[in-house]
Amino acid sequence: MQRTEDKEPIRLSVTDWNQTRSVDLDEVDPRATIGELVAEAVQALGLPRGTVFQALCDERELGLAGTVAELGLRAGDAIRLIPEVRAG
Amino acid sequence: MSAASPELVIELRTEDSAAVLGCAPAVLGPIREDAAFRGVLAGVFPNDGRPPQFEIELRLAGAARDRVESIALRAADAPEARYPWTAFEEQALCLVERLIAERRLEPGTRSRWHLRPGAEAPAARRRPRARLRGEPYPLRDAALAAGRAPGAFEVAIAEPVLEAGRKQLLSGGSIESAALLLGRLYRDPRSGAARLVVLDQVELAPGRGGASLTHFALDARSFADAARVARARSGLDLAGWLHTHPACADCARKPECARDTVFFSTDDYQVHASAFARAYQVALVVGKLGDRPASAPGFRLYAWDAGRISELDFQVED
Numbered sequence A: 001m002q003r004t005e006d007k008e009p010i011r012l013s014v015t016d017w018n019q020t021r022s023v024d025l026d027e028v029d030p031r032a033t034i035g036e037l038v039a040e041a042v043q044a045l046g047l048p049r050g051t052v053f054q055a056l057c058d059e060r061e062l063g064l065a066g067t068v069a070e071l072g073l074r075a076g077d078a079i080r081l082i083p084e085v086r087a088g
Numbered sequence B: 001m002s003a004a005s006p007e008l009v010i011e012l013r014t015e016d017s018a019a020v021l022g023c024a025p026a027v028l029g030p031i032r033e034d035a036a037f038r039g040v041l042a043g044v045f046p047n048d049g050r051p052p053q054f055e056i057e058l059r060l061a062g063a064a065r066d067r068v069e070s071i072a073l074r075a076a077d078a079p080e081a082r083y084p085w086t087a088f089e090e091q092a093l094c095l096v097e098r099l100i101a102e103r104r105l106e107p108g109t110r111s112r113w114h115l116r117p118g119a120e121a122p123a124a125r126r127r128p129r130a131r132l133r134g135e136p137y138p139l140r141d142a143a144l145a146a147g148r149a150p151g152a153f154e155v156a157i158a159e160p161v162l163e164a165g166r167k168q169l170l171s172g173g174s175i176e177s178a179a180l181l182l183g184r185l186y187r188d189p190r191s192g193a194a195r196l197v198v199l200d201q202v203e204l205a206p207g208r209g210g211a212s213l214t215h216f217a218l219d220a221r222s223f224a225d226a227a228r229v230a231r232a233r234s235g236l237d238l239a240g241w242l243h244t245h246p247a248c249a250d251c252a253r254k255p256e257c258a259r260d261t262v263f264f265s266t267d268d269y270q271v272h273a274s275a276f277a278r279a280y281q282v283a284l285v286v287g288k289l290g291d292r293p294a295s296a297p298g299f300r301l302y303a304w305d306a307g308r309i310s311e312l313d314f315q316v317e318d
Helices: A034-045 B029-041 B085-101 B159-171 B220-232 B249-253 B266-275
Strands: A010-015 A021-028 A052-057 A060-062 A078-087 B008-014 B020-025 B055-061 B067-074 B081-084 B111-117 B129-134 B139-141 B153-158 B178-187 B194-204 B216-218 B237-245 B282-287 B298-305 B308-311 B315-317
Touching: A010 A034, A021 A034, A034 A052, A034 A078, A034 B129, A078 B220, A078 B266, B008 B085, B020 B085, B029 B067, B029 B081, B029 B298, B067 B085, B067 B111, B081 B085, B085 B111, B085 B266, B085 B308, B153 B159, B153 B298, B159 B178, B159 B194, B159 B237, B159 B282, B159 B315, B178 B220, B194 B220, B194 B237, B194 B282, B216 B220, B237 B266, B266 B282
Parallel strands: A010 A078, B139 B178, B153 B194, B153 B315, B237 B282
Antiparallel strands: A010 A021, A021 B129, A052 A060, A052 A078, A078 B216, B008 B020, B008 B111, B055 B067, B067 B081, B178 B194, B178 B237, B282 B298, B298 B308
16 A cells, blocks of 8 residues: 555755756655656756666665655655766 | 747758758757856856856747747846857767667768757656756866956866876777866956866776777766765866777877877767766867877867867866
8 A cells, every 4th residue: 555655745856976966856746757857857957868867866776667656765865867878 | 038948959851851860859958057157257147056047048040930040048137148059069969879879860861950949748747846056166266377368268287187198098908998087177256267277087987888999888886986086085176087099909000090089979978968067077088199109199178168069278287
């Protein structure tokens, strides 16, 4: 059974890899996937949309298909975006 | 006029414009960052990390008014910053590369691109409200040499950093390598000119995708390990990155070989735009210059320039 609090929107922040810029996401639906939040943050931070980003909370990698509720994220958690890129 | 980022689309067409070959959303981050940094250097915006609230106006062209000719960014009490559509050229080249990689475009196909307004796709669920914040630019006040134009940006690199880059290239053989660049950013309050001095480097480990003659993969482990080392070197800020472009086997055998491996590829652009997006962060490429033997590597420096990437001369500091 889904817990009541899992339905309440929460506030999360997403930072770039070097933690110099961040975006606060208010009223995040706990059913939102990490992939959706990453896309939102990438757009807000003005980062390339063609880049794949890994999402880390503390040192834990968050699967992009998982939802905020499934992954147990709590209000105030910070997600760090790390680009997965290849120099040519 | 809009305070939000309008949806803009890079559209690639056949040379006669008859057919659309592919599209990609245009990212306004680099021009927003350029306007913010220039505004801070000029003293128009406070250096408090809060992104300026720009109003965006598109100048449209074409019979159907469906092509963006230029984009103006305006903020209260600040001069207008205007960017031509060509500010998105690197992004268009990335689209071409992606289409080629996906076998949707034959290499060598003659094509042209333009920028057009796009329609925002409806969200599956209510989107969260996004509020941007950041660290102030790590500017230190300093009296720079006279004659600098307002907003001018120059770079100096310490010789030990260049020597480390040469060694990294030569010891790596035919495998690319990379490093974070650390340094200090100065601003002359009188002229608003800025100077980045690169003083140190921290080698990056290849990520899960490994490294080869033609690529170097970066991921969470690469960035986290290097950032940990960089943080220990107090007083220095992230200035950009360095990577090597090794010479080919022929170059090593033939000193007269005129091949030049020092360039900035679309993959390099993707790395820079994704991880080194602040307007003062630079990319240094070390490799074989066309007029030198492979045993005497050379450098080219690439820097943000009005939302694009341009080659920039640099000074060498002892």
